[in-house]
Amino acid sequence: MPTIAPLDLDGHCVTACWLGTVPHFALADGTVHRLDGGHKHVAAHDGLLAATPSLDGKKLIAGGEDGKVTVMAADGKVDIIAEMGRKWVSSVAAGPQGAIAYGSGRSAFVLMADGKTREFEHPRSVEGIAFAPKGLRIGIARYNGATLHFPAAQGKPTELEWAGAHMGITFSPDGNFVVTTMQENALHGWKLADGKHMRMTGYPAKVKSLSWGPRGRWLASSGAPAAIVWPFHSKDGPMGKAPLELGTRGDAMVTSVAFHPADEIVAIGYADGMVLAARCADQKEVLLRRPGKGAVSSLAWDAEGRRIAFGSEVGDCGVIDIAG
Amino acid sequence: MSEAQQIPVTVLTGYLGSGKTTLLNRILSENHGRRYAVIVNEFGEIGIDNDLIVESDEEIYEMNNGCVCCTVRGDLIRVVEGLMRRPGRFDAILVETTGLADPAPVAQTFFMDDDVRSKTRLDAVVAMVDAKHLPLRLKDSREAEDQIAFADVVVLNKTDLVSADELREVEAAVRAINPSAKIHKTQRSGVALDEVLDRGAFDLKRALDNDPHFLEHEDHDHDHDHECGPDCGHDHHHHHHHGEASPIHDVSVQSISLRGGEMDPKKFFPWLEKTTQMDGPNILRLKGIIALKDDPDRYVVQGVHMLLEGDHQRAWKEDEKHESRLVFIGRDLDTERLKRTFEACQA
Numbered sequence: 266m267p268t269i270a271p272l273d274l275d276g277h278c279v280t281a282c283w284l285g286t287v288p289h290f291a292l293a294d295g296t297v298h299r300l301d302g303g304h305k306h307v308a309a310h311d312g313l314l315a316a317t318p319s320l321d322g323k324k325l326i327a328g329g330e331d332g333k334v335t336v337m338a339a340d341g342k343v344d345i346i347a348e349m350g351r352k353w354v355s356s357v358a359a360g361p362q363g364a365i366a367y368g369s370g371r372s373a374f375v376l377m378a379d380g381k382t383r384e385f386e387h388p389r390s391v392e393g394i395a396f397a398p399k400g401l402r403i404g405i406a407r408y409n410g411a412t413l414h415f416p417a418a419q420g421k422p423t424e425l426e427w428a429g430a431h432m433g434i435t436f437s438p439d440g441n442f443v444v445t446t447m448q449e450n451a452l453h454g455w456k457l458a459d460g461k462h463m464r465m466t467g468y469p470a471k472v473k474s475l476s477w478g479p480r481g482r483w484l485a486s487s488g489a490p491a492a493i494v495w496p497f498h499s500k501d502g503p504m505g506k507a508p509l510e511l512g513t514r515g516d517a518m519v520t521s522v523a524f525h526p527a528d529e530i531v532a533i534g535y536a537d538g539m540v541l542a543a544r545c546a547d548q549k550e551v552l553l554r555r556p557g558k559g560a561v562s563s564l565a566w567d568a569e570g571r572r573i574a575f576g577s578e579v580g581d582c583g584v585i586d587i588a589g
Numbered sequence: 590m591s592e593a594q595q596i597p598v599t600v601l602t603g604y605l606g607s608g609k610t611t612l613l614n615r616i617l618s619e620n621h622g623r624r625y626a627v628i629v630n631e632f633g634e635i636g637i638d639n640d641l642i643v644e645s646d647e648e649i650y651e652m653n654n655g656c657v658c659c660t661v662r663g664d665l666i667r668v669v670e671g672l673m674r675r676p677g678r679f680d681a682i683l684v685e686t687t688g689l690a691d692p693a694p695v696a697q698t699f700f701m702d703d704d705v706r707s708k709t710r711l712d713a714v715v716a717m718v719d720a721k722h723l724p725l726r727l728k729d730s731r732e733a734e735d736q737i738a739f740a741d742v743v744v745l746n747k748t749d750l751v752s753a754d755e756l757r758e759v760e761a762a763v764r765a766i767n768p769s770a771k772i773h774k775t776q777r778s779g780v781a782l783d784e785v786l787d788r789g790a791f792d793l794k795r796a797l798d799n800d801p802h803f804l805e806h807e808d809h810d811h812d813h814d815h816e817c818g819p820d821c822g823h824d825h826h827h828h829h830h831h832g833e834a835s836p837i838h839d840v841s842v843q844s845i846s847l848r849g850g851e852m853d854p855k856k857f858f859p860w861l862e863k864t865t866q867m868d869g870p871n872i873l874r875l876k877g878i879i880a881l882k883d884d885p886d887r888y889v890v891q892g893v894h895m896l897l898e899g900d901h902q903r904a905w906k907e908d909e910k911h912e913s914r915l916v917f918i919g920r921d922l923d924t925e926r927l928k929r930t931f932e933a934c935q936a
Contacts, residue, residue, distance in 0.1 A: 429653030
């Protein structure tokens with residue numbers, strides 16, 4: 266039986282994640298809490314808008330209402346790596362070789378391993394930002410599409426066009442696809458080799474959480490009363506294929522999804538705080554957490570795939586140990 | 590989330606120099622018992638340092654639904670979502686638009702985005718108008734006119750800079766563009782704050798109660814485009830000439846007031862739907878109280894372009910006449926067709 270170590274915090278959990286084996290919870294008020302031989306916390310920002318662990322899992326990168334970008338080490342030490350004044354830093358991303366990207370207003374910035382920062386200005390707001398898995402390449406979600414840059418090289422960006430407002434962005438782990446979440450209740454994808462479009466629609470709500478399965482074979486998404494899991498096994502992605510619907514419930518929407526690091530199992534968080542795990546192969550479900558006080562806002566597996574850190578919109582966070 | 594927990598949002602429009610910043614500074618500094626989060630386009634002129642003033646790039650996003658007038662402010666979605674993750678710091682939100690802004694995308698954001706809609710409610714659109722420069726603005730831009738047409742409250746500012754005659758003309762122009770807005774005449778943005786904040790103008794249950802004389806003016810012939818509505822301030826009265834187009838109102842917004850008896854819901858709703866689909870781009874605002882046949886309750890509707898919202902409001906009082914009243918504010922509307930088709934919906 267799974268067991269739960271609850272951590273009741275006060276406020277919206279933006280990101281639950283792991284630095285090494287220690288679960289971290291970054292709250293909207295700017296505090297970052299961790300369970301490291303007891304409950305510890307640090308004030309990283311005055312208002313935190315986005316946070317993500319570095320790819321090596323050793324640091325937490327965050328951006329905030331205070332216009333700062335910070336990097337927090339596992340011991341809680343916070344370094345400010347950029348200050349934008351009064352502008353909100355609304356998106357952050359972690360890249361290969363320790364690169365960090367962040368978005369503020371209509372600009373995206375990339376801090377590279379050599380310590381240099383490059384700014385990419387856009388005609389419209391940078392809504393979302395993500396690194397490609399290989400090479401130093403970033404993708405920006407924007408109005409009417411996405412823009413891809415190579416920060417280490419000069420040259421024209423690649424523009425991917427699709428009418429509408431694109432809010433979030435992710436690259437598939439093999440780097441072959443870019444997928445955006447939209448202001449409409451839909452995802453949009455591009456196959457980078459030929460620019461082919463993929464429309465993934467039919468969601469009753471906006472998609473806010475995406476997670477790639479192991480080896481990029483699946484893409485799980487929130488925004489429906491089930492986790493909608495698109496097949497990306499073939500070279501054309503999910504075109505013409507129906508997605509899996511995992512953990513379907515009649516009474517609550519899925520608000521957060523996270524794929525297991527090695528197995529084709531998705532952790533699914535709901536608007537009422539429930540957490541399930543469901544397997545792609547046979548759609549079998551296991552209840553991991555009963556409904557709580559608020560919607561699950563973030564889920565993250567540890568590297569071993571044994572524990573899940575979860576955060577909620579009202580602060581009832583915790584860690585689920587699958588093996589108990 | 591229940592209505593009580595929804596944070597009210599006031600939208601403040603107005604041209605550069607109309608006194609918006611002065612009003613904003615008053616809202617931020619005066620003791621009125623409410624804490625405001627303020628979303629501005631440029632932090633520049635506000636002389637107050639406050640964590641709850643957020644600078645945001647105005648981002649108009651067309652919705653991908655084939656409806657050209659369905660636009661939202663993308664930046665507001667992001668900022669409101671961020672603000673609402675830390676509730677308890679403020680009681681209300683104020684959005685200041687740029688001078689040339691079209692207020693529709695701002696208002697529509699609060700109807701069209703589910704997350705924003707679940708956590709906030711649009712309270713009122715307030716237009717600041719510079720009494721001295723309005724005639725010129727109306728001549729050279731469409732935005733000044735749109736802002737007035739869209740407003741629930743018009744603050745006619747800088748009245749000390751015009752003569753009594755000029756002020757009458759300016760007021761008549763505002764009335765001609767928007768007969769149902771409340772007008773406050775003031776100097777140096779000195780309007781009482783409770784006249785612009787917490788108005789509930791978009792609250793169907795409340796809006797028309799605040800405005801008991803909604804469309805209850807003398808019936809006019811419908812052969813002219815502009816009809817003056819009631820003056821709604823209860824404690825002061827102004828004179829204006831019903832039905833006379835104002836001399837400086839050489840612009841394109843018109844308001845059409847329709848009235849009829851009890852409506853057949855099977856005809857009325859499809860008609861309203863079709864009308865807003867067809868004329869949506871030209872309809873800036875619509876408001877109405879509808880008497881439906883065999884329905885003991887008043888039905889209230891409001892709309893912004895193609896977006897429509899309607900609800901039962903309250904029971905008809907015994908001495909109230911069961912009649913339907915609907916006002917359209919917009920451009921290039923066919924008064925005769927609207928009147929004829931509206932009347933054809935009567936039971």
